[in-house]
Amino acid sequence: MTRLAQTPGLTDVQQEIVANVRSFVDKQIIPNAQELEHADEYPQEIVDDMRKMGLFGLMIPEEYGGLGESLLTYALCVEELARGWMSISGVINTHFIVAYMLRRHGTGEQKQRFLPRMATGEVRGAFSMSEPELGSDVAAIKTTARRDGDTGYVITGQKMWLTNGASSTLVAALVRTEEGADKPHRNLTTFLVEKPAGFGEVLPGVTIPRKLEKLGYMGIDTTELVFDDYRASADDILGGVPGKGFGHMMDGIEVGRVNVSARACGVAQRAFELAIRYAQQRSTFGKPIAEHQAIAFSLAEMATKVEAAHLMMVNAARLKDSGERNDVAAGMAKYLCSEYCAEVTQASFRIHGGYGYSKEFEIERLMRDAPFLLIGEGTSEIQKQIISKGLLREYREH
Numbered sequence: 001m002t003r004l005a006q007t008p009g010l011t012d013v014q015q016e017i018v019a020n021v022r023s024f025v026d027k028q029i030i031p032n033a034q035e036l037e038h039a040d041e042y043p044q045e046i047v048d049d050m051r052k053m054g055l056f057g058l059m060i061p062e063e064y065g066g067l068g069e070s071l072l073t074y075a076l077c078v079e080e081l082a083r084g085w086m087s088i089s090g091v092i093n094t095h096f097i098v099a100y101m102l103r104r105h106g107t108g109e110q111k112q113r114f115l116p117r118m119a120t121g122e123v124r125g126a127f128s129m130s131e132p133e134l135g136s137d138v139a140a141i142k143t144t145a146r147r148d149g150d151t152g153y154v155i156t157g158q159k160m161w162l163t164n165g166a167s168s169t170l171v172a173a174l175v176r177t178e179e180g181a182d183k184p185h186r187n188l189t190t191f192l193v194e195k196p197a198g199f200g201e202v203l204p205g206v207t208i209p210r211k212l213e214k215l216g217y218m219g220i221d222t223t224e225l226v227f228d229d230y231r232a233s234a235d236d237i238l239g240g241v242p243g244k245g246f247g248h249m250m251d252g253i254e255v256g257r258v259n260v261s262a263r264a265c266g267v268a269q270r271a272f273e274l275a276i277r278y279a280q281q282r283s284t285f286g287k288p289i290a291e292h293q294a295i296a297f298s299l300a301e302m303a304t305k306v307e308a309a310h311l312m313m314v315n316a317a318r319l320k321d322s323g324e325r326n327d328v329a330a331g332m333a334k335y336l337c338s339e340y341c342a343e344v345t346q347a348s349f350r351i352h353g354g355y356g357y358s359k360e361f362e363i364e365r366l367m368r369d370a371p372f373l374l375i376g377e378g379t380s381e382i383q384k385q386i387i388s389k390g391l392l393r394e395y396r397e398h
């Protein structure tokens with residue numbers, strides 16, 4: 001074994017893409033992350049470079065101008081980006097989910113309308129399920145699209161927690177429609193809302209009120225979105241048919257879970273790197289703290305968790321790429337990677353002693369970022385629901 005989190009069996013192209021991203025992270029993200037984070041400043045230069053590198057089109061098919069890469073390649077790039085700064089992986093995460101949903105469920109016209117511009121990063125995606133009163137319980141969505149004539153809809157309601165809500169220019173929003181009202185999730189529909197970037201009333205009836213203040217995950221904007229009699233057309237419905245939005249979003253967040261796993265792997269790797277470096281530099285009682293068995297064992301535990309998380313994440317991505325159902329694998333990966341990330345980050349923080357609490361040391365940022373991974377794309381409790389449901393399906397006793 002050499003370094004942690006290696007991935008055997010990659011093609012030359014995959015290796016090259018991941019190596020390029022790693023070098024970009026080491027040169028341009030890690031040296032700037034703390035300053036941008038503390039200023040809560042949007043990483044515009046880094047994002048511009050990511051556009052040039054083609055990262056916004058990584059998984060968009062070549063026919064639409066993207067690189068047509070696999071979920072595994074994407075996840076390995078995200079792991080590297082999050083190793084540098086979790087907020088950077090957040091910039092492309094929602095974009096990737098919306099592009100994925102469009103590719104899988106969009107009409108031909110919708111793919112032509114959005115995917116080429118998404119591949120270059122000109123159009124940037126955000127997705128919106130959550131509302132002030134709900135997150136896990138998606139089927140309880142209250143925002144409503146009422147029929148208005150034969151081809152129109154009027155949308156009213158409040159959405160919450162949109163990652164990239166202001167910087168995005170295309171929001172995939174899940175709202176309630178009147179069709180198929182027999183089951184709560186049959187009357188949910190995804191509307192594609194193309195809007196200008198920015199705050200305020202960006203379209204008649206669409207307002208992005210403000211940036212939400214957060215514990216961490218700074219630099220990128222997380223916002224509310226208010227629909228106030230926003231007029232949409234039937235052409236804006238993802239796939240053209242109302243009532244299918246719940247399935248679209250669940251498909252999108254399933255790949256999103258692999259993506260969150262990859263982010264957790266990246267943050268945990270960075271926490272480990274910082275800990276093993278610090279443990280060799282800091283001395284107490286006449287020797288480097290790495291030579292105290294308690295610290296050495298802590299490093300061993302951290303490394304084992306980093307390795308296990310990486311393997312679970314790669315397995316879930318490969319399963320999806322092979323066309324197999326991966327809800328349980330993605331749920332397990334998301335659950336394990338995010339929990340291990342929180343544990344590894346906490347262990348690294350402890351190794352840093354008092355300096356772990358200083359804003360001059362990177363670990364303080366990781367301590368604020370890691371908890372989000374326990375929540376986003378479904379909490380650990382929701383992952384355990386998905387996993388146990390899948391297990392009972394597979395091991396059913398007749």
Ligand SMILES: Cc1cc2nc3c(=O)[nH]c(=O)nc-3n(C[C@H](O)[C@H](O)[C@H](O)COP(=O)(O)OP(=O)(O)OC[C@H]3O[C@@H](n4cnc5c(N)ncnc54)[C@H](O)[C@@H]3O)c2cc1C
Pocket residue numbers: 094127128129130133134135136137160161162163164214217222372375376377378379380381382
């Ligand atoms: C920084 C940030 C960015 C986000 N970005 C987005 C985004 O881009 N788009 C978007 O749509 N949403 C986004 N979210 C919202 C996120 O997906 C939700 O916060 C998350 O799904 C949890 O929902 P909730 O906060 O409403 O918690 P709740 O659903 O109210 O859950 C509260 C607690 O109850 C537990 N719980 C809930 N139901 C059950 C159950 N049946 N059994 C056991 N325990 C349960 C949960 O695990 C949790 O511990 C973001 C959130 C944050 C903080």
